[in-house]
Amino acid sequence: MERRLIGVDIGGSNVKIGIFTTAGELVRQSKFKTPLERNGESIIPATWEMVQATLEAEESPAGIAIGVPGPVKAGTVYGAVNLGWKTFAVKKAFWEVSQGACPVIVGNDASLAAFGEFKARESAQSPFILLTLGTGIGGGIVADGKILEGKNGFAGEFGHMKVHPDGPLCGCGKKGCLESFAGLKGIRERIKEKIARDPQNPLHKDPLKIEDILAAENEGIAPAVEVLEDAVEALGRAASIITTAFDPEALLFGGGLTEAWTELLPRIRERYFRYAFKETIHTPLEKARLGNEAGIRGAMEVLRHDQALRQ
Numbered sequence: 001m002e003r004r005l006i007g008v009d010i011g012g013s014n015v016k017i018g019i020f021t022t023a024g025e026l027v028r029q030s031k032f033k034t035p036l037e038r039n040g041e042s043i044i045p046a047t048w049e050m051v052q053a054t055l056e057a058e059e060s061p062a063g064i065a066i067g068v069p070g071p072v073k074a075g076t077v078y079g080a081v082n083l084g085w086k087t088f089a090v091k092k093a094f095w096e097v098s099q100g101a102c103p104v105i106v107g108n109d110a111s112l113a114a115f116g117e118f119k120a121r122e123s124a125q126s127p128f129i130l131l132t133l134g135t136g137i138g139g140g141i142v143a144d145g146k147i148l149e150g151k152n153g154f155a156g157e158f159g160h161m162k163v164h165p166d167g168p169l170c171g172c173g174k175k176g177c178l179e180s181f182a183g184l185k186g187i188r189e190r191i192k193e194k195i196a197r198d199p200q201n202p203l204h205k206d207p208l209k210i211e212d213i214l215a216a217e218n219e220g221i222a223p224a225v226e227v228l229e230d231a232v233e234a235l236g237r238a239a240s241i242i243t244t245a246f247d248p249e250a251l252l253f254g255g256g257l258t259e260a261w262t263e264l265l266p267r268i269r270e271r272y273f274r275y276a277f278k279e280t281i282h283t284p285l286e287k288a289r290l291g292n293e294a295g296i297r298g299a300m301e302v303l304r305h306d307q308a309l310r311q
């Protein structure tokens with residue numbers, strides 16, 4: 001029997017599964033559309049089924065780590081809106097459905113990705129921070145070589161840092177969150193509001209992609225220029241707050257919109273220099289490296305470094 005580490009990344013669109021050797025090499029991967037019906041109640045059973053289907057006959061699971069899009073503390077997720085989950089004991093549910101086939105670790109998806117990025121670096125020093133830019137904004141913190149969950153599982157929820165006192169209303173119910181300025185959903189909403197009385201505006205698109213917004217900015221179309229300026233400003237400000245709080249080895253920009261944001265990274269750095277505190281001005285602000293595989297690789301690395309699994 002070949003023992004395999006299994007990294008799972010449960011997202012609002014797809015569930016990704018990676019099968020790795022115990023040395024951390026990716027053997028194969030699979031994915032399926034996240035079954036969101038009935039508040040996502042079949043996500044965990046479907047994931048276990050797919051894990052079994054992806055493993056070959058001579059392979060056995062040595063451990064499985066699962067990333068979920070919500071705050072996690074001790075194997076329980078405290079709400080994952082995109083999956084339809086309220087408070088849900090994911091670890092227990094997976095353990096039951098797999099009948100205790102192997103040890104299970106559950107973490108926040110961005111935290112697992114942060115751990116993967118941290119381990120992918122030549123000189124892995126912590127603290128180390130990943131900011132994930134997508135429809136919303138999340139993040140993960142590695143401190144003392146471990147994922148920092150925080151008391152309630154909210155550590156690294158950088159999207160809800162207040163960067164402006166009179167900012168737009170965020171989904172969390174408060175005003176001025178980073179995510180409402182620099183998450184794709186927030187950017188779209190701000191543009192939509194600004195072009196409401198301008199039916200000819202080329203930004204009336206559905207879905208309006210980040211590439212469309214970047215192209216419109218290049219052409220000098222007003223709401224795109226203004227809204228992206230605000231996004232860059234918010235990210236520069238947020239980055240300076242994060243590095244002041246953690247003085248990290250590096251601050252990485254990853255997530256679904258990594259490529260688009262990489263174009264804006266020089267401008268974010270420019271703003272960052274304006275706000276950064278003392279030596280943290282030298283903190284590298286860089287593009288994350290693992291791309292789409294960050295979630296499953298991070299999950300695998302957490303398994304590889306879990307003391308309980310070493311015996």
Ligand SMILES: [Zn+2]
Nearest residue numbers: 160170172177
């Ligand atoms: Zn918020």
